[in-house]
Amino acid sequence: MNIKLVLKLVGRVLLVEAAALVLPLAVALLYGEDPMPFLLTIAIMAACGFGLSALRAKRQFFTREGFIAVGLIWIITGLVGALPFLFSGTFASPIDCIFESCSGFTTTGASILTDIEAMPKGILFWRSFTHWLGGMGVLVLATAIVPSLGIRSHYLTQAETPGPVFSKLVPKQSQTSKILYSMYCALTGAEVICLKLAGMPLYDAFIHAFSSAGTGGFSNRNASVGAYNSLAIEMIITVFILLFSINFAVYFLILTRRWREALRSDELRFFGCVVAGTTLVISLANLGVYGGIWESLRYTVFQVASLISTTGFATADFVLWPQFSQLILILIMFCGACAGSTGGGMKCSRILLLFRVIRRGVRRIAHPRAVEVVKLDGKVVDDSTVHSILLFVGGYLLIIFAAALFISLDGGSFSVSFSAALTCVSNVGPGLEVIGPTGNFAAFSPLSKGIMSLCMIIGRLEIFPILVLFSPSAWRRA
């Protein structure tokens, strides 16, 4: 275990994050607010960053180091990201700051704030900016702009990029990271422009563009996107959060004019079918709540997009919808976005493969000697990938149940405890009943908030990096 190199990497990433803090600092200065929270944080991060980067370490770097580095970097990021909130003094307790910061970086969007509009603009900007940073990943950013993270930097991005199989766009990892971030920036910029044209104030447009780019869900309004009550804004956000929940490799294929390959993606089709199907079914089920099919469709499509992309914006309080609709929403929270996107959840490709593996299992019972391969995008998925998917799904469910168990100590109903665990691990944001779109997480005990913060990071990194971090065998010398 090459802990020195891991710490050195932590230092480098801290430096990148310190640089990122300059943006909210500028916003705070622009609005004439107190810049101290940001200045202090930048000073602390830069000091630790320079200190750790100066470590002299051997170059040994393998999968184990990669996973531990990613886990450690995300936990530390969650902690130091809380510093501006802490220094601003507008939060109730340190654990609240940590919860908010983890929720930001993991693009969950669950908040403990009761009155968002009362917060300083710089703090709110940072809060949404963490979504943007965490969406594509801080390590992907670091590999894109710090060239010398080490030759095996794909071990890092591999652990950070969601999805069952990791593939590069171009041979070099740093180049891949650069392409990803350029596409990410371009899409975000496009959204800012669209929202501004639709009549949103520029500051709000940035906040919402960052939140939808990372599929996070922080808004600067108490009533979330519903506060604008504008069909145009809702449609723009719907389109963009769906775009951000598609695998970025698809955009690369389109940019390099490989249309056929891009549209052949099984996962993309599955995602489209799920979105269209659930929207239709829920709209029909919601007819009793809304006046007509069009109104029902308007609120449903936004909510479906918001939850399947694991963003968590709200225009309607779905807690008031029929139980049937709520259950479908819970199911799509499990499913989540596509692999290689900024969204959370178990990822469509895993769910799709899970269905295919189950189908194969059933057929094998009927024909014990049948030989059948599982395919995705016309290519055979090897058994080790299938195995890792089953492992992932099992681990995902176990963690949700374990977290729900701890959260239930607070005495909430089953729906609250379970949906809180699910929404955190899937990085969605809102849950059911008191933590629904209009509620917040302020009432939970510090223990629950800590558990939930950890769950968000576990979910964002797709379980294994954090589990490795807590496994003694990874730390043993031999």
Add this chain to the structure above:
Amino acid sequence: MDIIIVGSGKVGFSLAEQLALEEHNVTVIDDDEDSLRRAADQLDVMTVQGNGVSAASLREAGANSADLLVATTNSDEVNMVCCLTAKNLGTGYTVARIRNPEYNSNIAELRRNLKIDMVINPENATAIEIFRLLRFPAAANIETFCRGRVELMGVRLQEGDFIVGKPLHALSSQVKKLSLLFCAADREGQVSIPNGAFVPQAGDKLYLIGQPESLDQFFRLLGRNAHKVKQVFLLGGGKVSLYLAKILDSVGIRLKIVERGEERCRLISEKFPRATVICGDGTDSELLESENLAGCDAFVALTDRDEDNLIISLYAMQQGLPKVVTKCNRQNYAGIVRSLGLDSVVSPKFITASHILHRVRGMQNSQGSVMNSLHRIAGGGAEAMEFTVGPTTRNLGVPLKGLRLRKGVLLAVIVRGKDIIIPEGNSYLQEEDSVIIIARGGGILDLNDIYEDEAGFTSPAGGGER
């Protein structure tokens, strides 16, 4: 450059590794999933699973715009077809590994018809390398620069050599007037660049660079050039042995070849009637002794098992043979035996990879960067590089005494037209010179990297971590 490597075997992997380190965009194609995953895990390359001859896989790997394709699968035919397909798709330059001697006989025609730009035969290349070592038995290894006009040799010093125990600046004028330079020293794995105060000790491996004639004279002074190789003992009758036997036979060196398979022995004796071919187990020391191993001038172990080769070579060394050459594909073994004094270890995979690398660097040269070739010396502890001085090179015409070079970097030789210059304080660089640089630890990609100043320093940050 965009480079596609087909086949992720031994050669393909080490090629991909080196090319990715040199900042090329490398894509590896292979149909075996395990070896592909190994490449993807350990190297910064992209992988494509599929057959190298299928146009679909090649297109997916970007063959329509690639600058170079290297086909190194274990099938000659696949390699050939692969090059042809890639060339037709639009790849700039194709390299195929072709090892079957039958193809080698009409290789020129094949190359023309199949549009292969370069053919590499690992066994033949290995045989040529071994022949070079045998021609100059005193040197443990030999690297050539500028089409053979400059050679770099390593020699292991022994107790009683006249240069042992004296600082280099106190050497007699006889040595000093030779056109050569002591460019690196390897003492128990610690590589240094010797200066005048360096005191050589017995057991050190010293690297010399200069004109072949000067080196020849130096070895004569050292008293190591006494015996020319006249009788060679070859262990194993594989492809390398056949190629080597052909070369040795043609220059009149007597051969004794031990091979286990009877059928194979008959074939060898048919091809080389002058050679003594013995059918038997070469790892049996009794057989070796009865065939008077100690009476030969050189021993070459070429069986297909690395372990056998190494052990028998150690045995042969113990028997006092002046020159022992060992074939060993695994680099980690070579490191172990080097400490036991077995210096001349050749690896076909390494030789193949370095031949292709030379070509790639040559191509790069025409694209702007300036390295012509790179040789690893002293077990990888130092690199010897040949550059061509171009218009972008800085400090042209400035005497060297006015320049500061980076630590651990030596400007060893300047080749200007017909002259071979060993640089001194008043020497300077001018355009179209070829220069040979020795650098400890590596990290030099451009000639401008040798200067000790911040501008133009392209070595990756964090070089101190090595």
